[in-house]
Amino acid sequence: MTNIALPNNIEKLKAYSSAKSAKLTGTTWLNANESPYARVLEMRFDNLNRYPDPQPQAVIDAYAGYAMVEQANVLMTRGADEGIELLIRTYCEPAKDSIAIFTPTYGMYKVTADTHNIAINELSQAQLANDDVDTLTAAIGDAKLVFVCNPNNPTGAMQPASKVAALADKLKGRAIVVVDEAYIEFCEEKTCVELIKEFSNVVVLRTLSKAFALAGLRVGFMLASEALLAPVRKVIAPYPVSTVVAQIAATALTSDAITQMRRQVSILNLAKKKLIQWLQDSEFVSAILCGEGNFVTLQLTDKQFVVQAMRQGLIMRPFVLFGEDNWLRISIGNEQELKQVENWLKQCQVTEEVL
Missing domain, CATH: 3.40.640.10 (Type I PLP-dependent aspartate aminotransferase-like (Major domain))
Known part of the structure; x- marks a missing residue:
């Protein structure tokens, strides 16, 4: 351990906790507002021995x-x-x-x-x-x-x-x-x-x-x-x-790539509308912030539903908002990923009825 004193602001600094900071395990990742569309590239480089253009x-x-x-x-x-x-x-x-x-x-x-x-x-x-x-x-x-x-x-x-x-x-x-x-x-x-x-x-x-x-x-x-x-x-x-x-x-x-990006955005925006409808139909969602972006932030009636989702491999982003700890942000994924969200919502209902 170093004996060199840290500046006071660094000593007190609370680091940013990104969606990837916690070493979570899961199968469906809707916690970092990432696009579900992977790009496949084939590229060759024969000039990596040279410094790059500072502003290409x-x-x-x-x-x-x-x-x-x-x-x-x-x-x-x-x-x-x-x-x-x-x-x-x-x-x-x-x-x-x-x-x-x-x-x-x-x-x-x-x-x-x-x-x-x-x-x-x-x-x-x-x-x-x-x-x-x-x-x-x-x-x-x-x-x-x-x-x-x-x-x-x-x-x-x-x-x-x-x-x-x-x-x-x-x-x-x-x-x-x-x-x-x-x-x-x-x-x-x-x-x-x-x-x-x-x-x-x-x-x-x-x-x-x-x-x-x-x-x-x-x-x-x-x-x-x-x-x-x-x-x-x-x-x-x-x-x-x-x-x-x-x-x-x-x-x-x-x-061509920009056209493809816009096509993907249209698909994701439509998927978002579908997700919002599912959330509106769920009795376990008490509030929905229907803003812009490739995500939906909502308030659950019980934050334990997040734990249930994680056990199923569905990883979303919990938040403390407005002084309450039962908020959740869901990134807009592909059809299969959002189907996992729909299934989770239904299983929350089954669990509640059993209890």
């Missing part, structure tokens, strides 16, 4: 075309998580600055801020949804970065681009509004990406992990004005993207 031009060009922005507005990162970390590391001064978040939301905003000794102004999703922009701006206070997860994980809540624009306008010269669009392909018409052309203090984070079915690749993008990205380009690691990752990402962004 083919990928930048392809993503700029997909997102309908200029190439200069795109920065490729190791997942959207690195985008979060880069923004905090670039724009926030440790032990001085703060960020604002709207809970419940994605846990990495807090973990990253805590890691860098950045204070957190924790507001609620209800405030974000219901307060007018003047009230919100006052509540945000001196926060340097304002994270809006849109759609929000785990609630699925969605804020209209008009509200994000109004907030960015009020915060000009004071703060950067970071719109995390990890799940935007499931409701792409609601994107805020056009705002980066109007507001120099808006950043949009994207990923290939969800709809593009490449969670194992760890590819993300930061979309923003050239001026906002310039200091981030100074901070990012010199070779953040490997040659292998860049080539696979480029194949995922061809016209």
Whole structure:
């Protein structure tokens, strides 16, 4: 054991608990909002003895075309998580600055801020949804970065681009509004990406992990004005993207691959509607958050039903939300995987009747 003292913020740090952190065993995995569609690739590499392009031009060009922005507005990162970390590391001064978040939301905003000794102004999703922009701006206070997860994980809540624009306008010269669009392909018409052309203090984070079915690749993008990205380009690691990752990402962004992705999204969105109907018909589900994204978050009448699902090999994501520990997030899987959810719901009913 080392005798070297840790910085106080690291000593107190509570690490992010990902869906893969717990070494669970199961047969059906609906706990990490992954796509059920596996990509099969055949690729050859004869240049791995050379360092990669820090920002692979083919990928930048392809993503700029997909997102309908200029190439200069795109920065490729190791997942959207690195985008979060880069923004905090670039724009926030440790032990001085703060960020604002709207809970419940994605846990990495807090973990990253805590890691860098950045204070957190924790507001609620209800405030974000219901307060007018003047009230919100006052509540945000001196926060340097304002994270809006849109759609929000785990609630699925969605804020209209008009509200994000109004907030960015009020915060000009004071703060950067970071719109995390990890799940935007499931409701792409609601994107805020056009705002980066109007507001120099808006950043949009994207990923290939969800709809593009490449969670194992760890590819993300930061979309923003050239001026906002310039200091981030100074901070990012010199070779953040490997040659292998860049080539696979480029194949995922061809016209045919994007068409396939959208087809898969349509299938998953229809499957989600079917799942919601099953949940609505179950007497053991007391609340359903019918938001956007490839997941449904619900409240059970008894959290022990989760234990029953795990015994069947069905792995979903339990949550503590709004002070209650009987919430569950179910990722949208394929037809066979969701059939396991339907069977579980029916077996919960049988167990309850026997008791």
